[in-house]
Amino acid sequence: MGVPATTVGITKRRTSPRRGSLKIRRLRSRDRFFWYSASDSDFCLINSNNSVPEQVNDYTFAPSDFRHELYPTTFPAGRVWPPRKVEDLVCAIGSENTDCVGNTCYNGNICEDLDCTHTLSDWKAATSDWEKYFELRMTEHRGVGVYTKRAFRQGTILGWYTGELKTVSSMEYSTNAYLMEIEIGELGPDTPLEPIPSIFIDGEQRGNWTRFINHSCAADCVFRIMRVGNTRIMAVEAIRDIPRGKELSVDYGQEYYGLTTKKICACGVPECISRKRARLEKAMEKKKAKGKEVKIGNVKRCSRVAPTILV
Numbered sequence: 001m002g003v004p005a006t007t008v009g010i011t012k013r014r015t016s017p018r019r020g021s022l023k024i025r026r027l028r029s030r031d032r033f034f035w036y037s038a039s040d041s042d043f044c045l046i047n048s049n050n051s052v053p054e055q056v057n058d059y060t061f062a063p064s065d066f067r068h069e070l071y072p073t074t075f076p077a078g079r080v081w082p083p084r085k086v087e088d089l090v091c092a093i094g095s096e097n098t099d100c101v102g103n104t105c106y107n108g109n110i111c112e113d114l115d116c117t118h119t120l121s122d123w124k125a126a127t128s129d130w131e132k133y134f135e136l137r138m139t140e141h142r143g144v145g146v147y148t149k150r151a152f153r154q155g156t157i158l159g160w161y162t163g164e165l166k167t168v169s170s171m172e173y174s175t176n177a178y179l180m181e182i183e184i185g186e187l188g189p190d191t192p193l194e195p196i197p198s199i200f201i202d203g204e205q206r207g208n209w210t211r212f213i214n215h216s217c218a219a220d221c222v223f224r225i226m227r228v229g230n231t232r233i234m235a236v237e238a239i240r241d242i243p244r245g246k247e248l249s250v251d252y253g254q255e256y257y258g259l260t261t262k263k264i265c266a267c268g269v270p271e272c273i274s275r276k277r278a279r280l281e282k283a284m285e286k287k288k289a290k291g292k293e294v295k296i297g298n299v300k301r302c303s304r305v306a307p308t309i310l311v
C-alpha cells in the first residue's frame, strides 16, 4: 500500500437477505456493495464510520479538488491543467516504461504496442466479473481478505486498484487505510532524488475488491504501475503461482509493517517482520534485565553503566 496512515477498522453488520426490508433489498445489489462469504450466510461490509463502501470498478474524480494544485513538474508542457477529466490526470506519459494490460484480464497477456487502441472502458468490462475468480472472507486477525476461487500462474494480472483520485495535500492527515499512492506524469528513476508528483487513489468509500488485499511478509502479489492504452493504472500482478483457495497478499512495505513501526503484522509467516521485531524486543528486554540485575554477594557487571560498577 502506498501510504495508508493508520488502520481504520472495518465493522461488519450481519444482514439477512431474506428479511425483505427495503434497506436489505437495496444492499443485496451485488453490483453496488461488498459482501463477504461466511459458512451460513453473506455479510455486508460496513466501514468503521458506519458508511457502506461502494463497489466502483473505476476512477472517480472531482476536478475542483485540483484547482489550486501546481502544474506537475513531470508533465510535458501544454497538457490540460488543472485536469478536467480522469485521463488528464492519470495519463500514461512515459508509457515506454510500462506495459499495457490490454482488454482481457486474469492472464499474463501484455500488450507492448505503444500506439495500441486499448481503452479504460474495455478494461473495466474485462475486470467487472471479479467474483467469478475471487471471494471476500473474514480472516482471524486481519479483517476481510481476498481468496482465490481458482489457481493463477505467476505473471497473471489479477485486477487493478480503483477509487477516488485525491491530491496528496488533501489526504495529509487522513487515517484512511485504503490509500494507494500513484505517480503522475513522466515516470522517473526508481529511487528519485526529489519527491515525484503523485496523487492518491482512495478506495475507502468507493473502490473495487482489491482494497481488501491484506499484507503478508511473504506476499504473492505486487501492485505495479501499468497502462491501459494511454491511461495509467495500478495493476495487481501475481509474483508466484497461486493455488485455488489461497488468500491473496501484497507487501505494504517497511513504512507500514516494519521493525520501527507500531503496527503489528498478523500474517503469521515464519519470516514475518513483527515476529522478528518481537524476538528482537524480547532479546533486548533480556539484556536490559541482565543489566539491572544486582545481587548482593553475587557480584555482577552492569552492562548499561560505564565504567563498570561493582556492587
Ligand SMILES: C[S@@+](CC[C@H](N)C(=O)[O-])C[C@H]1O[C@@H](n2cnc3c(N)ncnc32)[C@H](O)[C@@H]1O
Binding pocket: 001, 004, 006, 007, 008, 009, 010, 141, 142, 143, 144, 145, 177, 178, 211, 212, 213, 214, 215, 216, 264, 265, 266, 267
Ligand atoms: C487495505 S486494508 C485491507 C482490507 C482489510 N482487511 C479490511 O477488512 O478492509 C488494510 C488493513 O487491513 C488490516 N491488515 C492487512 N494486512 C494485515 C496484516 N498482515 N496484519 C494485520 N492486519 C492487517 C489492517 O487493519 C490494515 O490497516
